[in-house]
Amino acid sequence: MTDTAASDPLAPARDREVLRRRLRGYGLLSPALSVTIAMLALPMAALFLLSFWTQSGFELDRTPTLANYAELVRPSAEPTVWFGIPFHLAYPVPAILMVKSLVMSLMATLAVIALAYPMAYFLAFRVHRHKALWIILITVPFWTSYLLRVFAWKVVLGFNGAINSGLKTLGIIDEPLEFLLYNPGAVVITLAHSWVAFAILPIYVSLEKIDRSLLEAASDLGDSRWQRFRRVTLPLSAPGTVAAALLVFIPTVGDYVTPTLVGGPGGTMIGNLVQDLFLKQNNAPLGAAVAITMMGIIAVLVALFLWAIGYARIRSRRL
Amino acid sequence: MRGKFNILWVYAGFFIIFLYGPVLLMPVFALNDGTFATFPLKGFTLKNFAAMAANTSMILAFQNSLKIAVFVAVLSTALAIPAALALTRFRLPGGAAIQSFMMLPLVIPSIVIAVALLVIILKILGIGLSLFTVAAGHVIVCLPFCISVLMSRLEGFDPSLEEASRDLGCGAWTTFWRLTFPLALPGVISSLLMGFIISFDEFVIAFFLTGTETTLPVYLFSQLRFPNKLPGVLALGSLILVGSALLVIAAEVIRKRGVASSNPGDF
Amino acid sequence: MNPATPIIELREVEKRFGALTVLRQINFDIARGEFFSLLGPSGCGKTTLLRILAGIEQPSSGTLLIDGQPMAGVPANRRPTNMVFQSYAIFPHLNVEENIGYGLRNQPLSKAEAQARVAEALSLVKLDGLGTRNAHQLSGGQRQRVALARALVCRPKVLLLDEPLSALDKKLREEMQLELRALQRTVGITFVFVTHDQEEALTLSDRIAIMAEGQVMQLDTPRGLYERPANRRVAEFVGTMNLVPGRLCGGRLDAGALGAFAGSMVGVLPEGAEAFLALRPEKLVLHPGAGSGGNPSLAGRVTEAAYLGDRIHYQVTAEGLDRPLSVSVNNVAEGFGLGTPVTLSWAEGAGLILGP
The missing domain is CATH 1.10.3720.10 (MetI-like)
Known part of the structure; x- marks a missing residue:
C-alpha cells in the first residue's frame, strides 16, 4: 500500500490542493488578524517598550532602564x-x-x-x-x-x-x-x-x-x-x-x-x-x-x- | 418540588428588579420636575428633553458618536465575516491559537488598551488624536464580539448544505453569495448592531483617544461633575439607554429567529 | 458517448486520511442505467467512495472516469453527478421551488424553461402544489422528495444517494423504496445508492458491491450475493447463514467428529485451509427423531421456535457445534416442541464451501 503512495504521480498535486485551501483560509483570516496585530499587539509592545524609558520633564529619555519598575518596589x-x-x-x-x-x-x-x-x-x-x-x-x-x-x-x-x-x-x-x-x-x-x-x-x-x-x-x-x-x-x-x-x-x-x-x-x-x-x-x-x-x-x-x-x-x- | 420552584421564581423576580431598578430610576427622574434626583417626585415634565434640542455641543457629540459607531460597525463586521468563515470552514493549523489571540481584547482592561493605543499614536507614530483614533480603538474592542456572533451563526449549519451547493453546480464564489451569505445574514445584521452599540456606548477608550471633538459618552462624563447639569444628563442618559436597549433586542431577536428557522432538525 | 462504455470506471482508487487508509484497491465499473448499491456496515468507506464520485472528496490515488472522462481535478460543481445527501441538506432560506431550481441557475436555461423543469420535477416526486412551502414546514418524507427532485432536475448522468431512507420510519421507508425503484426506471439515470441495510439493497439494486474495511468484498447481483457469497463475511452480512467450521480435505469439508461434507466450492482454496460449510435456513429439512434422515445430515435438538405465521423458524443445537443452526420451514406440517430430538438434512448440492 505504502509503495503505491510513494510512487503516486498525482500526490504532489493533491498536496498542492491542501496547501491552496489552507492559503485561502489564512487569506480570509489575514485582514482581521493584521488589524489585531496592528492595533493590539503592536500597541501592547509599544507600551511594554515605553515602560523601560523614563520621563524627565517634557522630554522622553529613550535609554532602556528598569528605573520605573525599581520605583514601584523601592524600599x-x-x-x-x-x-x-x-x-x-x-x-x-x-x-x-x-x-x-x-x-x-x-x-x-x-x-x-x-x-x-x-x-x-x-x-x-x-x-x-x-x-x-x-x-x-x-x-x-x-x-x-x-x-x-x-x-x-x-x-x-x-x-x-x-x-x-x-x-x-x-x-x-x-x-x-x-x-x-x-x-x-x-x-x-x-x-x-x-x-x-x-x-x-x-x-x-x-x-x-x-x-x-x-x-x-x-x-x-x-x-x-x-x-x-x-x-x-x-x-x-x-x-x-x-x-x-x-x-x-x-x-x-x-x-x-x-x-x-x-x-x-x-x-x-x-x-x-x-x-x-x-x-x-x-x-x-x-x-x-x-x-x-x-x-x-x-x-x-x-x-x-x-x-x-x-x-x-x-x-x-x-x- | 413546588417549594423549590417558587423560591427560584421569587429569586428571579428580585434579580430582575436588582438588574433593572437602578437603571430605570434614570428615566423616572428625567421626567420628574425637579433639580435633584430625589424622592418625593414633584410632577411630570418633558422640559429636560426639550432642553436637549437647544444643546448644540451635545448634538455635535451625538453626531460624532453616530459617525464613529456606523464606521466601526461596518468595518468590524467586514473584517469579521471572512475571519469567522476561515475559523469555522477551514481546518487551519494554528487556527485555535489565532482565534484566542483575536479574542484577547475581551479580557484586557479597556484602560490598558486605551493607554497602549495612546502610546503608539502619540509617542511612536506622532499623529494627533481625532475621531479616527477613537474609531481605531473601537474596532479592536468590537472585532471579537463580531467574530463570536458570526461564528456562532456559521457553526450552526449542516456542512452538507455547502457540499450540496457545490454538487448542484455552484463554484466557491457563487456558493458564498447564494447560500452562505443569505444564511449568515441574521448574524451579519446582529454583528452590525452589536458593533454599533459597543462603539456608541464606549467611554474609556474614547476618553483617552479623543482630540478636540468628543463623543457622546465623553460629553456626558464631562457633565456628570456639575450637579446643576443633572436633569439634562438624566434625560440624555434615558434616551441612550432606551435606544441601545431597543437595538440590542433587535439584534438578539434577529439572531435567535434566524437560528430557529435554519435548524435542519426541526421538521 | 458510446453506450457500451460503463458510466463510471474506478481504477485502483485509494483514499487515506493521514495514516488511516479508508479505501483501498477499488476497481469496478458501473453500467449505464444501472441501480447500483454500495452496501456495508458503518465505517466501511462506502460514503467516502460516494463523495469521491461526487467530487466532494479527492482520491489519494487511482483514477476515476465518469462517462469516459477522467475526473482528476474536476470539482464537484463541474461533474455530471448530483447527490441526495443523508441529511437532505435542504437550503433553509429557500422555499421548495427555489430549492429545486437551485442547480438550474447554473445551467444555460431561460426562466420559462427552468420553471417548466421545476414543475415537472415537482410532479415527478409527487409534490405538486407544495412549491411555495418553506423548508421548515416539510415532513421528513417531503424533505427527502425535495432533495431527490433538486438533484434529478439537473439531469445528471449519475444520481448519488447517501443513505437517503435512513431517517424515515419503517413504513415510509418501504413505500419510498418502491417509489425510488419506479422513479429510476422512469428517468433511466444511473443510481448509485449507499446503504447499510442489506434488505433495502437486495430490494432495490441491479447490482451490489459489498464493502468492508475499505475494500470491496464482492460485487454481484442480489441473487448472486445470496446464493454464492464469496466468503463467510459476505454470507453472514446478506441474509442468515448457518456455518459449520472445518478444514478443506480432498474437495470436501472435514468437520471432525461431525463428519465430512460435500458442497459446491466458491473460489479457490488450498488443501487443508480453514473453511466453512454454509447452509441457508430454507435449504434445511427437519425430520423427527435422531438419525432418521438420509445423507448428508446432522443430529440435534430443538432449542428455540419462533412462529412467524407463514413460516416457523427453529433453532437447532447440534452436538459438536458452538452455535445453533437456524431452520426455516413452511407452516404446513405439524410443529416440533422444544427439546425434541431432530435430524437436519439437505440436498447434496445445497451446501457451499466458503473461505473465511
Missing part, C-alpha cells in the same frame, strides 16, 4: 500602613492600589457568581417557555452604556440620591446616610451589578449542556435533590462557572469608570492611577510600568488559580 525604612498591612515602600501608592483593586475585584467577582449562579440555574432548569425572551431580558442591560449603568448607582446611593431621599420621605431617617456612596463598598456593589448579566451566560450554557438523564440516574441511585446538585450538577457546571469568574475578575481589576464615579477618594483603584500618571502627572513611562505590572500580576494569579483548581482536568472531564 523605605518608614512603612506605610494600610489596613494594618505595612508597606515598606518609598512610593507605596501603586502597591496599595494593586492589592486594593485585587481585593475589591475578587469581592465583586464572588458577589457576581453568588448572584448569577442561581439565576443561570433558574434559566436552565425552571424556565421552559419563552426561554429566548428570558435570555434577552437578562443580557440586554449588559449591552447598554456601562457609563450610564454606573452613573445610575450614583443616583441611587448619592447624598441626595434615591435611597436617602426615599428613606427621608418615608420618615425612617432624618439625615442622609453618608456611608452609601464614595467608598469601596459602593464600588463592589456597582461592579457586581454591571457584570452579573455577563456572567450568567457561560454558567447557563454549561448547565444547559448537562444531559438530563445524568440527573435522573443520580436520583435513581438514591441521591436527594441537594446531594444530586452537589455531586452532579455543580461539578459539571464548574467549567462555565470558572470561565464566568475569570471573565469578570480580569477586566474589573483595571476598571476605571466605576471607581471614578462612585468610589470617591477611598474607593480609587489601580486604573485611576494609570489614568492619573498618563493624563495628569505626565509620567507615561511610569504609567506604562504600572499597567504592565498589573497585567503581569493578573496573568500570574489567573494561572495559579487555574492550576490550583486543576482546570484542565475539570474541562477534560466532560466528554
Whole structure:
C-alpha cells in the first residue's frame, strides 16, 4: 500500500490542493488578524517598550532602564500602613492600589457568581417557555452604556440620591446616610451589578449542556435533590462557572469608570492611577510600568488559580 | 418540588428588579420636575428633553458618536465575516491559537488598551488624536464580539448544505453569495448592531483617544461633575439607554429567529 | 458517448486520511442505467467512495472516469453527478421551488424553461402544489422528495444517494423504496445508492458491491450475493447463514467428529485451509427423531421456535457445534416442541464451501 503512495504521480498535486485551501483560509483570516496585530499587539509592545524609558520633564529619555519598575518596589525604612498591612515602600501608592483593586475585584467577582449562579440555574432548569425572551431580558442591560449603568448607582446611593431621599420621605431617617456612596463598598456593589448579566451566560450554557438523564440516574441511585446538585450538577457546571469568574475578575481589576464615579477618594483603584500618571502627572513611562505590572500580576494569579483548581482536568472531564 | 420552584421564581423576580431598578430610576427622574434626583417626585415634565434640542455641543457629540459607531460597525463586521468563515470552514493549523489571540481584547482592561493605543499614536507614530483614533480603538474592542456572533451563526449549519451547493453546480464564489451569505445574514445584521452599540456606548477608550471633538459618552462624563447639569444628563442618559436597549433586542431577536428557522432538525 | 462504455470506471482508487487508509484497491465499473448499491456496515468507506464520485472528496490515488472522462481535478460543481445527501441538506432560506431550481441557475436555461423543469420535477416526486412551502414546514418524507427532485432536475448522468431512507420510519421507508425503484426506471439515470441495510439493497439494486474495511468484498447481483457469497463475511452480512467450521480435505469439508461434507466450492482454496460449510435456513429439512434422515445430515435438538405465521423458524443445537443452526420451514406440517430430538438434512448440492 505504502509503495503505491510513494510512487503516486498525482500526490504532489493533491498536496498542492491542501496547501491552496489552507492559503485561502489564512487569506480570509489575514485582514482581521493584521488589524489585531496592528492595533493590539503592536500597541501592547509599544507600551511594554515605553515602560523601560523614563520621563524627565517634557522630554522622553529613550535609554532602556528598569528605573520605573525599581520605583514601584523601592524600599523605605518608614512603612506605610494600610489596613494594618505595612508597606515598606518609598512610593507605596501603586502597591496599595494593586492589592486594593485585587481585593475589591475578587469581592465583586464572588458577589457576581453568588448572584448569577442561581439565576443561570433558574434559566436552565425552571424556565421552559419563552426561554429566548428570558435570555434577552437578562443580557440586554449588559449591552447598554456601562457609563450610564454606573452613573445610575450614583443616583441611587448619592447624598441626595434615591435611597436617602426615599428613606427621608418615608420618615425612617432624618439625615442622609453618608456611608452609601464614595467608598469601596459602593464600588463592589456597582461592579457586581454591571457584570452579573455577563456572567450568567457561560454558567447557563454549561448547565444547559448537562444531559438530563445524568440527573435522573443520580436520583435513581438514591441521591436527594441537594446531594444530586452537589455531586452532579455543580461539578459539571464548574467549567462555565470558572470561565464566568475569570471573565469578570480580569477586566474589573483595571476598571476605571466605576471607581471614578462612585468610589470617591477611598474607593480609587489601580486604573485611576494609570489614568492619573498618563493624563495628569505626565509620567507615561511610569504609567506604562504600572499597567504592565498589573497585567503581569493578573496573568500570574489567573494561572495559579487555574492550576490550583486543576482546570484542565475539570474541562477534560466532560466528554 | 413546588417549594423549590417558587423560591427560584421569587429569586428571579428580585434579580430582575436588582438588574433593572437602578437603571430605570434614570428615566423616572428625567421626567420628574425637579433639580435633584430625589424622592418625593414633584410632577411630570418633558422640559429636560426639550432642553436637549437647544444643546448644540451635545448634538455635535451625538453626531460624532453616530459617525464613529456606523464606521466601526461596518468595518468590524467586514473584517469579521471572512475571519469567522476561515475559523469555522477551514481546518487551519494554528487556527485555535489565532482565534484566542483575536479574542484577547475581551479580557484586557479597556484602560490598558486605551493607554497602549495612546502610546503608539502619540509617542511612536506622532499623529494627533481625532475621531479616527477613537474609531481605531473601537474596532479592536468590537472585532471579537463580531467574530463570536458570526461564528456562532456559521457553526450552526449542516456542512452538507455547502457540499450540496457545490454538487448542484455552484463554484466557491457563487456558493458564498447564494447560500452562505443569505444564511449568515441574521448574524451579519446582529454583528452590525452589536458593533454599533459597543462603539456608541464606549467611554474609556474614547476618553483617552479623543482630540478636540468628543463623543457622546465623553460629553456626558464631562457633565456628570456639575450637579446643576443633572436633569439634562438624566434625560440624555434615558434616551441612550432606551435606544441601545431597543437595538440590542433587535439584534438578539434577529439572531435567535434566524437560528430557529435554519435548524435542519426541526421538521 | 458510446453506450457500451460503463458510466463510471474506478481504477485502483485509494483514499487515506493521514495514516488511516479508508479505501483501498477499488476497481469496478458501473453500467449505464444501472441501480447500483454500495452496501456495508458503518465505517466501511462506502460514503467516502460516494463523495469521491461526487467530487466532494479527492482520491489519494487511482483514477476515476465518469462517462469516459477522467475526473482528476474536476470539482464537484463541474461533474455530471448530483447527490441526495443523508441529511437532505435542504437550503433553509429557500422555499421548495427555489430549492429545486437551485442547480438550474447554473445551467444555460431561460426562466420559462427552468420553471417548466421545476414543475415537472415537482410532479415527478409527487409534490405538486407544495412549491411555495418553506423548508421548515416539510415532513421528513417531503424533505427527502425535495432533495431527490433538486438533484434529478439537473439531469445528471449519475444520481448519488447517501443513505437517503435512513431517517424515515419503517413504513415510509418501504413505500419510498418502491417509489425510488419506479422513479429510476422512469428517468433511466444511473443510481448509485449507499446503504447499510442489506434488505433495502437486495430490494432495490441491479447490482451490489459489498464493502468492508475499505475494500470491496464482492460485487454481484442480489441473487448472486445470496446464493454464492464469496466468503463467510459476505454470507453472514446478506441474509442468515448457518456455518459449520472445518478444514478443506480432498474437495470436501472435514468437520471432525461431525463428519465430512460435500458442497459446491466458491473460489479457490488450498488443501487443508480453514473453511466453512454454509447452509441457508430454507435449504434445511427437519425430520423427527435422531438419525432418521438420509445423507448428508446432522443430529440435534430443538432449542428455540419462533412462529412467524407463514413460516416457523427453529433453532437447532447440534452436538459438536458452538452455535445453533437456524431452520426455516413452511407452516404446513405439524410443529416440533422444544427439546425434541431432530435430524437436519439437505440436498447434496445445497451446501457451499466458503473461505473465511
